[in-house]
Amino acid sequence: MEHQIGxxxxxxxxxxxxxxxxGFSLPSELRTYYKKENKFEAGEWQFHPIKDAQYIKRTWEDVVHVNSTDAEDYPDGFFRIAADGSGDELGxxxxxxxxxxxWDHEEQELFPVASTLAAFMEQEQQLLDSAMQADDFFETVLETEAVYGLSKLKQSGWAYCPSNQGETDVLLFFSTEEGARACQTNGWEKYHLIRLDLDVFTDGWLPNMIQDGLYCGLNWDAGLQGLxxxxxxVLEELEG
Incomplete structure (x- = not known):
């Protein structure tokens, strides 16, 4: 994963x-990151730097200062390494x-989000990539007025994946034929490529999906990664 140059x-x-x-050793993974780059970010998360006399203005809010400030407001043992500007903290x-x-500042609780720092960085990169995929979908279909997908039968059996957000499904849609064909794997090899006019998608498919409690997967990659x-x-975005 590439970080913003710091x-x-x-x-x-x-x-x-x-x-x-x-008064304690830094986690080994965090040490490795600091040796590569002092001030870095992942998505919305800004990692607290180590104070450097050569860049004092840019490292004033350093990791030592942050963790010595308002420590009583956090659980014992919570070592803060990054913030997202909303009041939430990572560590x-x-x-x-x-x-x-x-650290969820509204719930006032700690929640595990990744098994390692490297895993967290990878998650953030996937979120960024997925957001870019969705943005590309909107830009392209508004220009071409066409949406693509894969279907087992020409009139039914749309390609879907189980949702990670509950007991429902995610229907997959693509802005190009190539994007849809890239997912003709893992049991979908014989699925038909289907083209929908944009107005059919916005006037029929999306309202029905809202009613049925389904989610949209836009421009997912061949590994079925996406938002x-x-x-x-989605309807609001397309109708402006």
């Missing part, structure tokens, strides 16, 4: 100084130095 990585000597200030619940946890979108939101 500041030069931190030396081992400086990392040891920070650990002395904190470790020490002594567990592997699992990434989220699960509420058809009501």
């Amino acid at each position: 500041l030069p990585g931190i030396t081992e000597e400086r990392l040891q100084e920070v650990e002395a200030e904190l 470790y619940l020490l002594p567990d130095a592997e699992t990434i946890v989220l 699960e979108l509420d058809p009501e939101n």
Whole structure:
């Protein structure tokens, strides 16, 4: 995964100084990231840097300062490493130095979100890629006024996946023939390529999906990775 370019990585000597200030060793994965780049981000998450005298203005809100401020407002052992600007925080619940946890400022609770920092970074990259896929869908279909999909029969059996958001399904739609054909695998090899006029999609399919409680998967990749979108939101986006 590529991160936004930040500041030069931190030396081992400086990392040891920070650990002395904190009173504990930094998680090994986090140390590795700091050695590569001091100030980095993943999606909406801005990771707290290590204070660097060469870039004092850009590293003033450093990881030591953050964790020494308002510590009483957080659970014991919660080591904060990133914030998203909404009040939520990301970090470790020490002594567990592997699992990434989220502090939900509204619920005032910690929730595990990834087994490792690398896994969290990968999740954020997938979300970013999926959002770009959806944006590309909207831009393309508004221009071509055509939506594509795969169907077992020409009149029924639309390709779908079980939803991760509840006991319902995600129907897959694509902005190009090529995108739909890329998913003719894993049991869908004999599915028909179907073209829908945009008005048929907006006037018929989406209202019916809203009524049935289904989700839209827009421009999912061949690995069936993508966002699960509420058809009501999709309809609003297409109708402007």
